[in-house]
Amino acid sequence: MNGERPPRVLLVAMDPDRKRKNVIRLAAHFLDEGAHVDVLTAERRGWGKLDERARLHRLDQAEARHPLPWLERAVVVRAPRLVVRPLARLGRPGAVLERVRGRLSSAVHRRLFLPFYRHVRPLLLARLARRKVLRDIDMTQVVRVVVADRDGVPLAWRLARRHPGVTVTTRMDKSLEARS
Template sequence: MNGARAPRVLVLAMDPRLTMDPDPAVPVKRQYRRIIGLAGHFVAEEGAEVDLVTAEPGGWQKLDERVRLHRLDQAEARHPLPWLEHTLVIRVPRIVVRPVARLGRPGALLERVRTRVSRAVHRRLFVPFYRHVRPHLLAGIARRRVLRDIDTGLLVRVIVMDRTSVPLGRRLARLHPDLVVTTRQVRSLDAKP
């Protein structure tokens, strides 16, 4: 090496299940392979330092060990919003129903009703709301936990792999106008955005 630092590539794959591909039939396994292959290419062929930011805990076993994996799933689970929803929708009703649930058949019926109502509130109210909030929540977590450890001055390319990663990619593009932020998965550091 001549003392120059290797270029850095940031791959944003917060939720690989929500692909940028217009074809909804793209299997999840294929999306993981695409992300892993792209990160591996930049490390092996281009000699770049690659950081992969994700909120998915699994599926990264075949990732090249030279790629720095930044997982946000634990920080997301500790965030006050999901915690508050779980407390209000599941824990508190369970505590309220628990003394009655021990009373035999009427208690068992009440417990089933509580379970059904809690699930319905979670699926029909919280999940649709959280689907819209999650990309911004993850962008904030990544900004606080990951971007402070990455020298953005050395970044040459940010690749946004899914819809959940768009808010963080947009923020990086606004903060660093000379940085290439793209959804194109071109395997070259010199490619146009």
């Protein structure tokens, strides 16, 4: 470290399902090396074993408040529920209509919205991260950005373009130096 400021590492794990343990181990390794570690994620659960010295930045609440998921819930679930609710008083036919509404809403969510959202989500998370989290991180001190999953790639690409001196990688190397 030579009396300089300790380096900062940014770990981007937007949807880390199987790689969460690896991200936690990598964060612990960098912290033991003396670096400051920021972990950026869109998942709210599963970070209990993350070293308390690492800063955890979560985007799950900002994603839930975004207009796209909100609009989908309003159009696919809430509006049909408001239409069917008065008819539910009809007894058995109302109950059948409510079940059909539930199945249709679920099918539209699973078969139309989720495949579309799977492609849009990485771009949405990158935008939310730029607006909500990255202004709190001094990118001049960041020496390495490690991306753990595909949902973090658009953000990593933008960071690499904006900060050409920072090593941005998807490799989970335990090194602070850039590869040649």
